[in-house]
Amino acid sequence: MADRIDLMSTLKKIGVLTSGGDAPGMNAAIRAVVRSSIFYKYECFAIHKGYQGLIDGELTPMTPRSVNNIVNKGGTFLKSARCLEFRTQEGRKKAYRTVQKFELDALVVIGGDGSFTGAMIFQKEWNVPVIGIPGTIDNDISGTQFTLGYDTALNTVIDAIDKIRDTASSHNRLFFVEVMGRDAGHIALNAGVGAGAEEILIPEEDMGLERLLDSLKKSEKSGKSSSIVVVAEGDKTGDNVFEIASYVEKNMPYYDVRVSVLGHMQRGGSPSCFDRVLASRMGVFAVESLRNGDSNVMVGIKNDKMVLSPLEKAIKGTSKINKELIRVSDILSI
Numbered sequence: 001m002a003d004r005i006d007l008m009s010t011l012k013k014i015g016v017l018t019s020g021g022d023a024p025g026m027n028a029a030i031r032a033v034v035r036s037s038i039f040y041k042y043e044c045f046a047i048h049k050g051y052q053g054l055i056d057g058e059l060t061p062m063t064p065r066s067v068n069n070i071v072n073k074g075g076t077f078l079k080s081a082r083c084l085e086f087r088t089q090e091g092r093k094k095a096y097r098t099v100q101k102f103e104l105d106a107l108v109v110i111g112g113d114g115s116f117t118g119a120m121i122f123q124k125e126w127n128v129p130v131i132g133i134p135g136t137i138d139n140d141i142s143g144t145q146f147t148l149g150y151d152t153a154l155n156t157v158i159d160a161i162d163k164i165r166d167t168a169s170s171h172n173r174l175f176f177v178e179v180m181g182r183d184a185g186h187i188a189l190n191a192g193v194g195a196g197a198e199e200i201l202i203p204e205e206d207m208g209l210e211r212l213l214d215s216l217k218k219s220e221k222s223g224k225s226s227s228i229v230v231v232a233e234g235d236k237t238g239d240n241v242f243e244i245a246s247y248v249e250k251n252m253p254y255y256d257v258r259v260s261v262l263g264h265m266q267r268g269g270s271p272s273c274f275d276r277v278l279a280s281r282m283g284v285f286a287v288e289s290l291r292n293g294d295s296n297v298m299v300g301i302k303n304d305k306m307v308l309s310p311l312e313k314a315i316k317g318t319s320k321i322n323k324e325l326i327r328v329s330d331i332l333s334i
Protein backbone atom coordinates (compact mmCIF):
# COMPACT_ATOMS: atom_id res chain seq x y z
CA MET A 1 0.00 0.00 0.00
CA ALA A 2 1.14 3.55 -0.69
CA ASP A 3 1.41 5.66 2.42
CA ARG A 4 0.73 9.31 3.12
CA ILE A 5 2.65 10.48 6.09
CA ASP A 6 3.30 13.71 7.84
CA LEU A 7 6.60 14.27 6.10
CA MET A 8 5.91 17.91 5.30
CA SER A 9 6.87 19.10 8.76
CA THR A 10 9.70 16.62 9.37
CA LEU A 11 11.43 16.32 6.01
CA LYS A 12 14.91 17.80 6.16
CA LYS A 13 17.36 15.26 4.74
CA ILE A 14 16.95 13.05 1.70
CA GLY A 15 19.27 10.19 0.70
CA VAL A 16 19.54 9.01 -2.90
CA LEU A 17 21.01 5.77 -4.25
CA THR A 18 21.15 3.72 -7.43
CA SER A 19 20.71 -0.03 -7.20
CA GLY A 20 20.50 -3.11 -9.43
CA GLY A 21 21.56 -3.11 -13.08
CA ASP A 22 22.63 0.36 -14.19
CA ALA A 23 20.76 2.20 -16.93
CA PRO A 24 21.50 5.29 -19.01
CA GLY A 25 19.70 8.24 -17.42
CA MET A 26 20.49 7.27 -13.83
CA ASN A 27 23.00 10.13 -13.53
CA ALA A 28 20.46 12.61 -14.86
CA ALA A 29 17.98 11.32 -12.26
CA ILE A 30 20.51 11.68 -9.40
CA ARG A 31 21.22 15.23 -10.57
CA ALA A 32 17.50 16.00 -10.59
CA VAL A 33 16.97 14.57 -7.08
CA VAL A 34 19.97 16.48 -5.69
CA ARG A 35 19.11 19.81 -7.27
CA SER A 36 15.39 19.69 -6.58
CA SER A 37 16.05 18.69 -2.96
CA ILE A 38 18.29 21.71 -2.52
CA PHE A 39 15.85 23.91 -4.46
CA TYR A 40 13.22 23.03 -1.84
CA LYS A 41 15.74 23.68 0.97
CA TYR A 42 16.38 20.07 1.96
CA GLU A 43 19.79 18.55 2.50
CA CYS A 44 20.66 15.76 0.10
CA PHE A 45 23.07 12.89 0.71
CA ALA A 46 24.45 10.63 -2.01
CA ILE A 47 24.63 6.99 -0.94
CA HIS A 48 27.43 5.15 -2.77
CA LYS A 49 27.31 1.58 -4.18
CA GLY A 50 23.58 1.09 -3.70
CA TYR A 51 22.29 -0.56 -0.53
CA GLN A 52 25.84 -1.67 0.33
CA GLY A 53 26.76 1.99 0.84
CA LEU A 54 23.76 2.40 3.11
CA ILE A 55 24.92 -0.59 5.16
CA ASP A 56 28.53 0.62 5.28
CA GLY A 57 27.69 4.29 5.84
CA GLU A 58 29.27 5.53 2.58
CA LEU A 59 27.41 8.81 2.22
CA THR A 60 28.44 12.21 0.91
CA PRO A 61 26.61 15.51 1.35
CA MET A 62 25.67 16.96 -2.03
CA THR A 63 25.61 20.50 -3.36
CA PRO A 64 24.19 21.62 -6.70
CA ARG A 65 27.79 21.62 -7.99
CA SER A 66 28.37 17.97 -6.99
CA VAL A 67 26.25 16.93 -9.94
CA ASN A 68 27.81 19.18 -12.58
CA ASN A 69 28.46 17.64 -16.00
CA ILE A 70 26.70 14.32 -15.43
CA VAL A 71 23.38 14.83 -17.21
CA ASN A 72 24.93 13.41 -20.39
CA LYS A 73 26.85 10.52 -18.84
CA GLY A 74 25.91 6.83 -19.00
CA GLY A 75 26.19 4.50 -16.01
CA THR A 76 25.82 5.86 -12.50
CA PHE A 77 28.53 7.89 -10.83
CA LEU A 78 27.24 6.69 -7.43
CA LYS A 79 27.88 3.13 -8.62
CA SER A 80 25.36 0.35 -8.35
CA ALA A 81 25.20 -3.21 -7.06
CA ARG A 82 22.85 -6.08 -6.39
CA CYS A 83 23.38 -6.25 -2.62
CA LEU A 84 22.93 -9.66 -0.99
CA GLU A 85 23.51 -8.34 2.53
CA PHE A 86 20.49 -6.03 2.26
CA ARG A 87 18.35 -9.13 1.73
CA THR A 88 19.10 -10.14 5.31
CA GLN A 89 17.49 -8.65 8.40
CA GLU A 90 20.93 -8.04 9.88
CA GLY A 91 21.99 -6.10 6.77
CA ARG A 92 18.88 -3.94 6.86
CA LYS A 93 19.43 -3.28 10.57
CA LYS A 94 22.91 -1.93 9.78
CA ALA A 95 21.40 0.17 7.00
CA TYR A 96 18.91 1.61 9.46
CA ARG A 97 21.75 2.58 11.79
CA THR A 98 23.21 4.62 8.93
CA VAL A 99 19.84 6.27 8.37
CA GLN A 100 19.83 7.24 12.05
CA LYS A 101 23.44 8.37 12.07
CA PHE A 102 22.94 10.71 9.10
CA GLU A 103 19.42 11.61 10.26
CA LEU A 104 17.92 10.82 6.88
CA ASP A 105 14.17 11.43 6.72
CA ALA A 106 13.55 9.72 3.38
CA LEU A 107 15.24 7.69 0.66
CA VAL A 108 14.99 7.93 -3.11
CA VAL A 109 15.85 4.58 -4.70
CA ILE A 110 16.65 4.54 -8.41
CA GLY A 111 16.52 0.97 -9.72
CA GLY A 112 14.41 -1.94 -10.86
CA ASP A 113 12.01 -4.35 -9.21
CA GLY A 114 14.65 -6.08 -7.05
CA SER A 115 15.70 -2.69 -5.66
CA PHE A 116 12.08 -1.76 -4.98
CA THR A 117 11.44 -5.03 -3.17
CA GLY A 118 14.33 -4.17 -0.84
CA ALA A 119 13.01 -0.63 -0.41
CA MET A 120 9.55 -1.86 0.48
CA ILE A 121 10.76 -4.34 3.08
CA PHE A 122 13.05 -1.69 4.58
CA GLN A 123 10.20 0.79 4.76
CA LYS A 124 7.95 -1.76 6.47
CA GLU A 125 10.60 -2.89 8.96
CA TRP A 126 12.03 0.48 9.95
CA ASN A 127 9.40 2.94 8.84
CA VAL A 128 11.77 4.90 6.63
CA PRO A 129 9.84 6.74 3.90
CA VAL A 130 10.98 5.64 0.43
CA ILE A 131 10.17 6.61 -3.10
CA GLY A 132 11.25 4.72 -6.22
CA ILE A 133 12.41 5.94 -9.62
CA PRO A 134 12.25 3.15 -12.23
CA GLY A 135 15.66 2.71 -13.83
CA THR A 136 16.20 -0.36 -16.00
CA ILE A 137 16.73 -0.83 -19.71
CA ASP A 138 14.22 -3.72 -19.70
CA ASN A 139 11.12 -1.49 -19.32
CA ASP A 140 9.56 -4.29 -17.31
CA ILE A 141 8.06 -2.34 -14.43
CA SER A 142 4.35 -1.78 -14.12
CA GLY A 143 3.10 1.69 -13.16
CA THR A 144 5.06 3.50 -15.85
CA GLN A 145 5.02 3.42 -19.62
CA PHE A 146 8.77 4.01 -19.74
CA THR A 147 11.68 3.20 -17.44
CA LEU A 148 14.96 5.12 -17.48
CA GLY A 149 17.44 3.76 -19.99
CA TYR A 150 14.98 1.88 -22.16
CA ASP A 151 14.93 4.45 -24.96
CA THR A 152 18.72 4.72 -25.02
CA ALA A 153 19.09 0.93 -25.07
CA LEU A 154 16.65 0.72 -27.98
CA ASN A 155 18.71 3.21 -29.95
CA THR A 156 21.90 1.28 -29.16
CA VAL A 157 20.31 -1.96 -30.31
CA ILE A 158 18.97 -0.43 -33.51
CA ASP A 159 22.37 0.99 -34.30
CA ALA A 160 24.03 -2.39 -33.73
CA ILE A 161 21.47 -4.29 -35.83
CA ASP A 162 21.79 -1.77 -38.68
CA LYS A 163 25.50 -2.58 -38.74
CA ILE A 164 24.86 -6.30 -38.62
CA ARG A 165 22.42 -5.90 -41.51
CA ASP A 166 25.21 -4.45 -43.69
CA THR A 167 27.40 -7.49 -43.25
CA ALA A 168 24.46 -9.94 -43.29
CA SER A 169 23.38 -8.69 -46.68
CA SER A 170 26.95 -8.61 -48.11
CA HIS A 171 27.39 -12.29 -47.25
CA ASN A 172 23.80 -13.51 -47.70
CA ARG A 173 23.70 -14.60 -44.07
CA LEU A 174 21.02 -15.30 -41.52
CA PHE A 175 21.81 -13.59 -38.22
CA PHE A 176 20.37 -14.33 -34.80
CA VAL A 177 20.85 -11.25 -32.64
CA GLU A 178 20.33 -11.69 -28.91
CA VAL A 179 19.27 -8.59 -27.01
CA MET A 180 18.80 -8.03 -23.27
CA GLY A 181 15.56 -8.67 -21.45
CA ARG A 182 15.77 -11.42 -18.87
CA ASP A 183 12.03 -11.63 -18.34
CA ALA A 184 10.60 -9.19 -20.86
CA GLY A 185 10.56 -8.78 -24.61
CA HIS A 186 10.14 -4.99 -24.83
CA ILE A 187 13.62 -4.34 -26.19
CA ALA A 188 13.45 -7.23 -28.66
CA LEU A 189 9.99 -6.34 -29.93
CA ASN A 190 10.52 -2.62 -30.41
CA ALA A 191 14.06 -2.84 -31.73
CA GLY A 192 13.00 -5.77 -33.92
CA VAL A 193 10.27 -3.72 -35.58
CA GLY A 194 12.53 -0.67 -35.81
CA ALA A 195 15.36 -2.62 -37.39
CA GLY A 196 13.11 -4.56 -39.75
CA ALA A 197 13.75 -8.01 -38.28
CA GLU A 198 12.40 -11.08 -40.01
CA GLU A 199 11.24 -12.66 -36.78
CA ILE A 200 11.24 -11.55 -33.15
CA LEU A 201 11.40 -14.11 -30.35
CA ILE A 202 10.24 -12.92 -26.92
CA PRO A 203 9.46 -14.64 -23.61
CA GLU A 204 5.84 -13.48 -23.65
CA GLU A 205 4.96 -15.44 -26.83
CA ASP A 206 6.09 -18.97 -27.48
CA MET A 207 6.75 -19.16 -31.19
CA GLY A 208 8.20 -22.68 -31.29
CA LEU A 209 11.04 -23.85 -33.49
CA GLU A 210 8.82 -25.34 -36.19
CA ARG A 211 6.93 -22.12 -36.81
CA LEU A 212 10.23 -20.26 -36.90
CA LEU A 213 11.55 -22.66 -39.52
CA ASP A 214 8.36 -22.33 -41.61
CA SER A 215 8.60 -18.59 -41.51
CA LEU A 216 12.27 -18.54 -42.50
CA LYS A 217 11.61 -20.98 -45.32
CA LYS A 218 8.81 -18.77 -46.60
CA SER A 219 11.08 -15.72 -46.59
CA GLU A 220 13.79 -17.62 -48.40
CA LYS A 221 11.25 -18.67 -51.06
CA SER A 222 10.05 -15.10 -51.42
CA GLY A 223 13.56 -14.08 -52.50
CA LYS A 224 15.21 -12.93 -49.28
CA SER A 225 18.89 -13.77 -49.27
CA SER A 226 19.73 -12.51 -45.80
CA SER A 227 17.66 -12.14 -42.65
CA ILE A 228 17.81 -10.93 -39.09
CA VAL A 229 16.04 -12.68 -36.22
CA VAL A 230 15.98 -10.77 -32.94
CA VAL A 231 15.92 -12.98 -29.84
CA ALA A 232 15.20 -11.66 -26.35
CA GLU A 233 17.59 -13.03 -23.75
CA GLY A 234 14.65 -14.52 -21.80
CA ASP A 235 12.98 -16.16 -24.81
CA LYS A 236 11.99 -19.76 -24.17
CA THR A 237 12.04 -21.14 -27.71
CA GLY A 238 15.31 -22.99 -27.09
CA ASP A 239 17.77 -23.15 -24.22
CA ASN A 240 19.62 -20.20 -25.70
CA VAL A 241 20.18 -18.34 -28.95
CA PHE A 242 22.99 -20.70 -30.02
CA GLU A 243 20.69 -23.70 -29.74
CA ILE A 244 18.04 -21.99 -31.87
CA ALA A 245 20.64 -21.02 -34.46
CA SER A 246 22.10 -24.50 -34.72
CA TYR A 247 18.62 -26.05 -35.07
CA VAL A 248 17.87 -23.70 -37.95
CA GLU A 249 21.27 -24.33 -39.52
CA LYS A 250 20.69 -28.11 -39.46
CA ASN A 251 17.30 -27.75 -41.08
CA MET A 252 18.25 -25.06 -43.58
CA PRO A 253 21.81 -26.02 -44.55
CA TYR A 254 21.80 -23.60 -47.50
CA TYR A 255 21.75 -20.68 -45.04
CA ASP A 256 25.02 -19.40 -43.59
CA VAL A 257 24.00 -18.75 -39.99
CA ARG A 258 25.71 -16.47 -37.47
CA VAL A 259 24.91 -15.44 -33.89
CA SER A 260 25.58 -12.06 -32.35
CA VAL A 261 24.98 -11.48 -28.63
CA LEU A 262 24.86 -7.74 -27.99
CA GLY A 263 25.25 -8.08 -24.21
CA HIS A 264 26.18 -5.28 -21.83
CA MET A 265 26.93 -2.69 -24.51
CA GLN A 266 23.13 -2.17 -24.35
CA ARG A 267 23.44 -0.87 -20.80
CA GLY A 268 26.06 1.78 -21.55
CA GLY A 269 26.37 5.00 -23.49
CA SER A 270 25.21 8.55 -23.24
CA PRO A 271 21.47 8.73 -22.45
CA SER A 272 19.13 9.80 -25.24
CA CYS A 273 17.34 13.13 -24.96
CA PHE A 274 14.16 11.23 -24.08
CA ASP A 275 15.85 9.49 -21.14
CA ARG A 276 17.47 12.72 -19.89
CA VAL A 277 14.15 14.54 -19.90
CA LEU A 278 12.36 11.59 -18.31
CA ALA A 279 15.05 11.34 -15.61
CA SER A 280 14.84 15.06 -14.90
CA ARG A 281 11.06 14.97 -14.59
CA MET A 282 11.07 11.83 -12.44
CA GLY A 283 13.74 13.20 -10.09
CA VAL A 284 11.89 16.46 -9.52
CA PHE A 285 8.57 14.65 -9.13
CA ALA A 286 10.07 12.21 -6.61
CA VAL A 287 11.21 15.06 -4.36
CA GLU A 288 7.94 16.95 -4.80
CA SER A 289 6.01 13.80 -3.90
CA LEU A 290 8.04 13.33 -0.70
CA ARG A 291 7.31 16.96 0.02
CA ASN A 292 3.61 16.21 -0.34
CA GLY A 293 3.93 13.38 2.16
CA ASP A 294 3.87 10.44 -0.27
CA SER A 295 5.90 7.39 0.57
CA ASN A 296 6.21 3.74 -0.44
CA VAL A 297 5.42 4.71 -4.02
CA MET A 298 7.15 4.76 -7.37
CA VAL A 299 7.08 7.67 -9.79
CA GLY A 300 6.13 6.87 -13.36
CA ILE A 301 4.96 8.40 -16.58
CA LYS A 302 1.65 7.69 -18.30
CA ASN A 303 0.40 9.59 -21.33
CA ASP A 304 3.09 12.20 -20.69
CA LYS A 305 1.85 12.85 -17.14
CA MET A 306 3.84 12.08 -14.02
CA VAL A 307 2.03 9.53 -11.84
CA LEU A 308 2.57 7.64 -8.59
CA SER A 309 1.82 4.00 -7.93
CA PRO A 310 2.35 1.82 -4.88
CA LEU A 311 5.76 0.12 -4.87
CA GLU A 312 3.98 -3.17 -4.31
CA LYS A 313 2.11 -2.79 -7.57
CA ALA A 314 5.29 -1.84 -9.43
CA ILE A 315 6.96 -5.02 -8.21
CA LYS A 316 4.12 -7.48 -8.60
CA GLY A 317 2.42 -6.14 -11.70
CA THR A 318 3.58 -6.99 -15.19
CA SER A 319 4.26 -4.48 -17.91
CA LYS A 320 2.46 -5.97 -20.87
CA ILE A 321 4.07 -6.05 -24.30
CA ASN A 322 2.34 -4.24 -27.12
CA LYS A 323 0.72 -7.01 -29.18
CA GLU A 324 0.01 -4.56 -31.98
CA LEU A 325 3.76 -4.61 -32.67
CA ILE A 326 3.72 -8.37 -33.22
CA ARG A 327 1.02 -7.92 -35.86
CA VAL A 328 2.91 -5.06 -37.49
CA SER A 329 6.07 -7.13 -37.59
CA ASP A 330 4.23 -10.10 -39.14
CA ILE A 331 2.74 -7.91 -41.85
CA LEU A 332 5.99 -6.16 -42.69
CA SER A 333 8.22 -9.21 -42.77
CA ILE A 334 6.55 -10.90 -45.77
Ligand code: F6P
Pocket residue numbers: 021112136137138180181182233267
Ligand atom coordinates in the same frame (compact mmCIF):
# COMPACT_ATOMS: atom_id res chain seq x y z
O1 F6P B 1 17.84 -5.94 -15.59
C1 F6P B 1 18.53 -5.40 -16.64
C2 F6P B 1 19.44 -6.42 -17.28
O2 F6P B 1 20.21 -5.71 -18.20
C3 F6P B 1 18.76 -7.63 -17.93
O3 F6P B 1 18.24 -7.37 -19.19
C4 F6P B 1 19.89 -8.62 -17.95
O4 F6P B 1 19.39 -9.92 -18.00
C5 F6P B 1 20.56 -8.34 -16.65
O5 F6P B 1 20.33 -6.99 -16.35
C6 F6P B 1 22.05 -8.63 -16.65
O6 F6P B 1 22.51 -8.51 -15.37
P1 F6P B 1 24.05 -8.48 -14.94
O7 F6P B 1 24.58 -7.14 -15.35
O8 F6P B 1 24.04 -8.65 -13.48
O9 F6P B 1 24.71 -9.56 -15.70
